[in-house]
Amino acid sequence: MKQCIITAIFLPIYLFAQDTGSSYDQKLNQLRSNLGFIENAELDNKIYSALVAKLDSLGIKDEQLQDGFEWGGGKAGFEAYIKNNIDILLSDLSLNSSKSDSLINQIDHDILVSQSSIDSIKTYPNPVLIEEPIKPVEDLSLKVEQPIKNHNKIKIVQSKKKFLSGLKIGPSIGKAIANGTAFNEHTSYVEPMLSIRTPLGINIGPVLTSLGYETSKYSFEAPAETDTLTSYFGNGYGPLLFFDISRIIKFGGENFGKYFILGMLKTDHGSGFTGGYNLNIFLGSLPISLTISSRINIISLDEWGPVYWVSVFAGLGIDIR
Numbered sequence: 001m002k003q004c005i006i007t008a009i010f011l012p013i014y015l016f017a018q019d020t021g022s023s024y025d026q027k028l029n030q031l032r033s034n035l036g037f038i039e040n041a042e043l044d045n046k047i048y049s050a051l052v053a054k055l056d057s058l059g060i061k062d063e064q065l066q067d068g069f070e071w072g073g074g075k076a077g078f079e080a081y082i083k084n085n086i087d088i089l090l091s092d093l094s095l096n097s098s099k100s101d102s103l104i105n106q107i108d109h110d111i112l113v114s115q116s117s118i119d120s121i122k123t124y125p126n127p128v129l130i131e132e133p134i135k136p137v138e139d140l141s142l143k144v145e146q147p148i149k150n151h152n153k154i155k156i157v158q159s160k161k162k163f164l165s166g167l168k169i170g171p172s173i174g175k176a177i178a179n180g181t182a183f184n185e186h187t188s189y190v191e192p193m194l195s196i197r198t199p200l201g202i203n204i205g206p207v208l209t210s211l212g213y214e215t216s217k218y219s220f221e222a223p224a225e226t227d228t229l230t231s232y233f234g235n236g237y238g239p240l241l242f243f244d245i246s247r248i249i250k251f252g253g254e255n256f257g258k259y260f261i262l263g264m265l266k267t268d269h270g271s272g273f274t275g276g277y278n279l280n281i282f283l284g285s286l287p288i289s290l291t292i293s294s295r296i297n298i299i300s301l302d303e304w305g306p307v308y309w310v311s312v313f314a315g316l317g318i319d320i321r
Contacts, residue, residue, distance in 0.1 A: 024254055027086050034093040043079050045069045051089070058092060076206045076247050083254055084165055084321055087285075166210055168197035168280070170291050170317020176218070179309035182301065185229055186220035193217075193313055195278075195293070197242050197259075208244040213237070214274075218267070218297070218309070234268030236297065242278070255282050257289065257319070265297055272299035272306075280319055289319035 029039045035050045048069045055062060064081055073080070082089070172195065176188040193216035201210030215237035222229035240263030249258050257280035265274040276295040283289065291314065298308045 024083070024086065027090060028082065031082070031086065031089060031093070034090070043075060043082060048078055054093065060092060073203055073206075077203065080208075080247070164199060164320045166197065166199040166201060166208075167320045168195070168212075168289075168317060170195050170289070170315055170319070172291060172293065172313040172315025172317075174293075174295075174311045174313030176220075176309045176311045179220075180307045182304040182307040183220045183232075183309060185223055185226070186231070187223075188309075189219040189221070191217050191219065191311060191313075193295075193315075195240075195291075195317075201242075206247040210242040210244070212240040212242050212261075212263070214240055214263070216295075216311075220309075230303070232269055236265050236267040236274075236299075238264040238266050238274065240264075240274070252281075256280065257282065261293075261295070265299060267299055270299040270301050272297065274298070282319065282321070287318055287320045288316060291315055291317060291319075 032039060032041050032047065035047060035054060037047055037050070041047065048065075052065050055065070064085075069078065172193050174191050174193060176183075176191070179186075179188070193214065195212065195214045197210050197212040199210070201208050203209075215235065217235055218232065220232040222231045240261055243260040243262070244257065245260055246256070246258045251258070257278070259278040259280070261274070261276045261278060263274050265272050274295055274297045276293060278291055278293045280289040280291050293313045294310065295313070296308060296310045298306060300306050
């Protein structure tokens with residue numbers, strides 16, 4: 001029975017990951033084609049140089065590409081840039097292609113009109129010119145409409161996306177599933193948690209390290225029949241570091257975000273440290289992800305010394321890639 005339930009939960013997630021991964025591969029091959037490369041060509045320095053040259057020809061200067069291929073993180077950094085900007089890049093390149101096609105069509109139309117005019121001159125006799133006085137025209141005004149600059153709108157959307165890329169705000173609920181000796185006789189309850197990952201971070205090799213913050217409740221109720229144990233109810237909070245290890249652990253492809261968590265913890269009963277992991281499952285192209293996480297919390301109590309407990313959480317949140 002347990003195996004059937006597990007299969008029913010994870011099979012749709014696996015099929016969804018395969019489908020969206022295929023869509024990303026199609027977009028990636030379309031980008032390669034626009035740059036003049038064959039399908040499944042490796043995202044190396046040649047494609048990087050061709051992309052930079054193509055964007056320069058369109059008058060687009062992307063700050064993420066100014067450091068060069070090697071200083072920008074090499075192949076891993078370039079793959080992450082393509083993943084986060086694939087739709088905008090295809091839009092920029094498609095806009096340029098449509099302009100070229102329109103110019104060709106206009107040239108063909110002008111040639112046909114010119115040829116038609118020449119044939120008309122050959123067919124009809126020479127016209128007779130009749131001179132008539134030209135009267136002045138009053139109340140004549142010319143209204144010139146400014147063309148809509150879609151390209152500027154695309155750049156504005158792109159800059160906003162870059163600014164917010166990496167932001168994650170996710171509420172979740174969970175429960176302590178293991179604890180130290182100090183809480184062996186206690187009863188734990190459901191714990192709410194709010195986790196925030198900011199866009200502020202730095203690349204350390206293939207790992208993107210970001211700043212964050214978390215706050216959560218904890219509850220350990222002592223048995224009613226004893227007076228020697230104390231109940232602990234309170235809040236815990238503190239700053240965190242999120243280590244994105246998705247480029248190292250590639251399970252789930254582009255639809256799964258894998259994070260290792262480490263930070264400081266301050267509670268109503270003492271201070272200490274917290275650590276754990278986050279598994280984010282992205283829901284298609286929406287800026288939303290399902291998060292499954294765990295935390296191990298270690299604090300120091302006056303009457304017990306160091307104590308710990310382990311909790312697991314699940315929830316939905318805003319996740320901007």
